Amino acid sequence: MERMMGPLNGIRVLTVENFISAPLATMWLADAGADVVKVEIPGVGDSSRGVQPSRERDGDHRSLSFMRANRNKRSIELDLKGDADRERFDQLLQSADIFIENLRPSALAGLRLTYDDVKKVNPSIIYGAISGFGLPEFNSGDMPYQPALDVVAQAMGGLMYRPEGADKAPVYPGFPLADIFASANLQSAIYQALFHRERTGEGACIDISMLDGVVAFNELALIMRSALEQDASPGMHGLAAPFGSLPTRDGHIVVAVLGEAVWERFTAAMNKPEITQLPQFASGVLRHQHLAELEEHIHDWIDDLTTEQALEQLAAHGVPAGPVLSMDQVLELDNLHERGMIVTMDDPVWGPTRMAGNPLHSSLMEKIPMSPAPHLGADSADILADWIHEADDAR
């Protein structure tokens, strides 16, 4: 296991986690140098190990899903319902700085993994949970007991009425933004708690809800509904136009015409300065109301242009714009490779595979480690030796 200096050097994270939300957060902590130990059910492991597609080589089995969020971690197999393994688990817990879990909240009491259970074993622990709607002990009502996945939180936070096209039917944005934003919020709360522990010696209990994160994303629709008693229009910036994608001869661009200064520059780029005089285009809200008429002017300008030509003309006038890229094109951006945001993981089964790097770019994170996701239980003996000084022959 490759270990580098990082801001979390010396910090021990014990995690009981599945799928994406908690695993991504602990992977980011591992990127920062934490020693992340993943406690997995013997012979089974993280549920994402069983998700297709997977590949085998020399009897070695690897799911692509599992590779997404488990680099730089170690794995130990422990049966939390068996006495000997539970004793080992509690010893690991005593040695840990941070405990993380994203199990279904209704399962925590049965596994003796509630905050109260864990705090009894380690009173200064930083306990970090991710769930759909919060932990039952801190919230009333039925919601904390309901099974909730990313898409459920997106739907219940009102986000599926925001994308373009959602005036006809709800639109799923197509990626697990509730999971991943929960990962980011857990990460922030963990660092906050570490800072607090360093100043006070106290631990903390963190209760991240996916629905909370979705509502944080939907902040504009919330304040508009409250203050204006109106809904944000689907797919649009409520207060600006044009805003969003436009077809060119060979692809699509996006433009963001926010404010009247940019509107003037946009009309100059189209060589149509005269339309700034039209009363129906006098503000973002008005242009939004007269979008069909506005789009005629835009098509008149853009229909004969390639993406490159349209972007050149907009850049010359300082209008914020860019190409709409496919993943193939994203992979070609030098900026992302140089920043370490696209990295290559040399997986023992899949071989060299590109994946997303770490979005915290700072002087503290200049080089992140790059060990592949662990095999199930691969590090059991090492972890017991390192953390609780249990020798191999003790088992």
Add this chain to the structure above:
Amino acid sequence: MERMMGPLNGIRVLTVENFISAPLATMWLADAGADVVKVEIPGVGDSSRGVQPSRERDGDHRSLSFMRANRNKRSIELDLKGDADRERFDQLLQSADIFIENLRPSALAGLRLTYDDVKKVNPSIIYGAISGFGLPEFNSGDMPYQPALDVVAQAMGGLMYRPEGADKAPVYPGFPLADIFASANLQSAIYQALFHRERTGEGACIDISMLDGVVAFNELALIMRSALEQDASPGMHGLAAPFGSLPTRDGHIVVAVLGEAVWERFTAAMNKPEITQLPQFASGVLRHQHLAELEEHIHDWIDDLTTEQALEQLAAHGVPAGPVLSMDQVLELDNLHERGMIVTMDDPVWGPTRMAGNPLHSSLMEKIPMSPAPHLGADSADILADWIHEADDAR
């Protein structure tokens, strides 16, 4: 100014910021007890103060946009290009723990606000920047000099080919996810740097890119493109079906049928256990390929049911599902009020207005302060007195 105990008590944040990305991050830091001082151009201020809609009362002018991300902060007017104010700014900087900015990177050198400039004034500062593609001093190429807004980063990170409907044309998800995820990443990096400073005494330079965050969100499409040489299907979980929204008699629900155990429970909820035997439905990938046929079975079941009835049947069989809610319905969820994720801000012009709370729910954040967004320059004298002990009569 209401000040409560919080994990950032005693921490001073100086910020030169506009619109959403940095303001939201510093608002979250203010929620945690930091003293956040917003340096604004005299008579103008944060660009979002000029965005419509706005309201006036007794000559007092307030933009709704500005209220979104500026609670619990103080405002000082300083002309950074004037000698006397620049001297005051540098003294504030010496007194600060953290400096944050989200100006256009190409403007930083002219304002003497690059990391090098700021570090000369305060060597142990934590410097936090948000930009579209990273700061020019840490990245080669032209991209760091291009103007970039949320929608440009979304487009360039490939996310606009992910939503439902994006097989026809790129779809904008309708909310500023690149801005807000950058806020979250800046927040994590700031707390990471505070923890590091507590252990070592050293500052840090943080360089958050909106495009990096978008790529972190698009991690599944990235690894699928690399490992499988195929694109993630728009609007779908690449490896599962059914997954997403379904129309009921009176609304829409979402279901998440991930894995074969849930598939069996889903067919039982529909009272169609026999279809688990059909070879074309034998895996998520196959069901995804035979979606039209699968949807016939689903419609046969759901078309006569209300949202409530459909969700009851799914819950009885343990299938993760939920209603697709509008913002009006979101505002009625007790869970969110109880958790403080919907809060009421008593704005001096708009009156009591609901807005999103803080998504870091933990024992350290039990009660967050609730002061409205500051008037331009309202706290100038207080800030100079508190931070650099400059008396009123010195000006």
